[in-house]
Amino acid sequence: MVSIIIPTFNHLEDALKPCLKTVFKYTTFADTEVIIVANGCTDGTEAYIQSIIDNGYGKQVKLLSFPKPLGFAKAVNAGLKASKGDYIVFLNNDTELLPQEQNAWIDMLRKPFKEDPKMGVTGVIRHWEVGLEFIIFFCAMTSREVFKKVGLLDESFGIGAMEDVDFCTRARLLGYKFRQVPDDKSHYWPTKFPIIHRAESTVHHLDIGREGWEAHFKGNQDKLAEKYSELMNTVTATISTKDRYFTTLPLAIFAIANQTHKVDKLIIFDDGEHKDIREIPLYKNLIGLIEKKGIQWAVVWGERKGQVANHQKALELAKTEWIWRLDDDNAPEPDCLEKLLKVADKKTGAVGGLVPFSTMSTNPVKIASNKIEDIYLGLNKQWFRHEGVSEVDHLYSTFIFRKRAGQHGYCKELSKVGHREETIFTYEMKRAGWKLLLNPEAVTWHFREATGGIRSETDHGFWDFDEKVFRWKMDKEWMIKPTPVKLIVLNNGLGDHITFHEILPEIREKFKGNKMIISCCYTDIFKNDKDVELISIGEAQAMTNIEQFNIYKWMWDRNWNKSIIEAYRGMYL
C-alpha cells in the first residue's frame, strides 16, 4: 500500500484543488491512500476534503485537521503517524501531476525500492544543501521500513526548510541510498518526472514575511551545518585555466588528486583552446588517476570572459559545503586541504594557507599583513613562512571557502583579468560576519609560468580599471582608508646608505602620516630611526620591482652631474 501525505495550509483553490484533481486522475487507488493534513486552514479546506470523503472516497482519503498551523515537519509527521502504507509519498499541495500512464508517477518512485534493498528515498530532484545531498520532499517517497529506522521528521526545523535534508542525511548515515527518478543524471529542471511544482511555499505558514522567511531559512541551514559538521567537509576543487595544458595545469591536477583529504569533485574551467583533454595522453593518465581516487571531474569550456566569470560559475556549479579555488599554476602539498579544513569552525567562511613563490624567498616578513587597510603595503602574509593560525581580512590566490559564505558572489564590475577579485570576494565574506583564517602550515606552491594563464592579458588598462573599482569599493562602500606607504629601497653600498640618511628628515617631513618602509643592506644606519620599518631587499622584491629604486640607474638615465645626495632628493622628494 502507498500513503500519499499532503500537508496544506490554506491555498485551497489555487493549490490543493488542482493538485488533488491530478492525483485522483493519474493514481490507481486500489492500494493507495491520501492523507490531507490541514493545519491552520481558514479557507474551507476541511469542508472540501470532507465533501470528497462523503462522496465515496472514505477509504482512500483521510483528513487530519489541526486548527493552528503546525509547520511542515509536524504536519507531515501527523500524516506519517496516521499512515498505513508500505511506501510513503511526501507531496506538496502546490504540485500538479502531468498527463501520464495511470500510476506512472507512483511506479517511478517505487521502482528503485524494488531493485535495491538499501534504497532510502526517491524523488524528483536530488539536490545539495550546505554540502549535504538529499531528495527534495515536494515529491518524494520513502518506505515504512526506512521510516521506522530513520524516525519522524525533525520538528525543531519549525515552519519548514532543511527537514528533508536532515531526514535524508539520517537515512544515509544508516546506509540508505537516494535516487532521483526516472533517471539519476540530471539534478536540475526540466526533469522527466511528470509533475510541475510551483514552489510557492503554500505549505508553510508565512506570516513572518519574506525577510523573516530568509532569516528562518538561514537559521535552519546553520542548524543543519552544526548538526552534521562532521559530514560537512565535502570539497569541490575548481581550477580556472588558460593555455597551460602542458606546463603547470597537470601539476595542479596531480597535486589535487593526491590530497590526504580527498576532494569530492574537480571542475576545470578552460578559457583557452578548449582542447578535449580526454584525447591527450598525459591527461588520459591524469583522468585515470583522478577516477581511481574516486574523484568526480568535469571540464567546463569557459566563455573566455576571464577569471571572475569562471569563479562565479564554479560557485554556482559546486554542490559541496566547501569550494577549493585554485589557479592553474598552484601546486598544493599533499596535506594542504587537510590542514585547511582542520582549522575551520562553524563560523569560518574561508581558510587560506601559504602560497609562496617557488622561486622566491619565503623567509618570515614581520610587517606582511592581510589587513585590508594595509593592502598597499603589497606584502601578503600568505607569501611568507610564519607560525600560528591567524584571522585575516582577505585572502589571496587559493583558499577554501564555504559555498554559503560566498553567496554574495564575485565582483561583477571587474574586468576579465579580475585583479583584486579574491580580495574583494573574501573581504565581503568578512563583512558578512564570516571568519577568514590563514593557516601557514597548509602550503600551496605558486609556480610562475611565463606563458598562458587566466590573466595573460597584455593591456594594462584592465588592471588599472580593476584597481579603480577596488579603490571605489574601499572608499565608498567599505569606508576604509588605506594606510599610505612610502617605500625606500637601498640596494647599494654603505656609503650610499649614509648619504641617503642625510635626507631622511626631509622625506619624513614630506610624507608625514605614511608608513615609512626602508629596504636596505645596512640596517645599522637606521637603528635610531624608530619610525622606520626595516625590511630586507628580498622582501622589497616581493612587494615591487625594485629596479625603479636603483639610484645609479636613475642618475645614468638623467646624465646626472650633481651630487648623489641631490639625486636621492630627486628620486624620493
Next chain:
Amino acid sequence: MKTLMISPYSKKRPNGKPCAKNYPWWKELMALLAREGIKTVQIGIAGEEPIGAHTCVMDLPLETIKKDLQLCDGWVSVDNFLPHLGASLGKRGVVIFGPSDPIVFGHPSNINVLKDRKYLRPLQFATWHEEEMVEERFARPEEILKIILDYLAEKTECLSNDTLETGS
C-alpha cells in the same frame, strides 16, 4: 704624534685584479706619513690587503668606526663609505679620487683630491666589476702627502668647486 684613519679599497676583484677606485700607491704614502711621524690605522673589511699602515683592523662595527673617527686627528680615504660617514659626522678628511667624479660622489665638506677631470671614467654610474685600475688617474703620493700635512695643519681650505685638482 698625530693619528690618521686610513680607508683604502684594497680588496681584489673576483678576477684577482685591483679595484679601479683604489689608490695604487698606498704603501708609498704610508711610508711617507710614517717618516713624518704620523701614525696610521687602516680600517676595512675582511679580504682587504694591508697597505703598510701601523695598525690594521678589519670588520669593525659601524659604531666603533664612528667613535674611532672622532678620536683620530683625521682620515684619508678613497671613494668609498668613509667620506660619506665623515661628512655626516662633520669630520673633514682627505679623499683621493681617480676615475670617479667628486662632483657626484664627493662631499664639499671634505678635501676631495682629483688629479684631473680628464681621467674620470666616461660611464660614472656603471658598476666597477669590469673597470680596470689605471695608475696615472691618481695623484702621486708626494702630492697627497703635502695635502695631508696641510690638512693636519689646518691649512687646506675647500676650493670653490669642492675639489682639489693636483694636475700632476
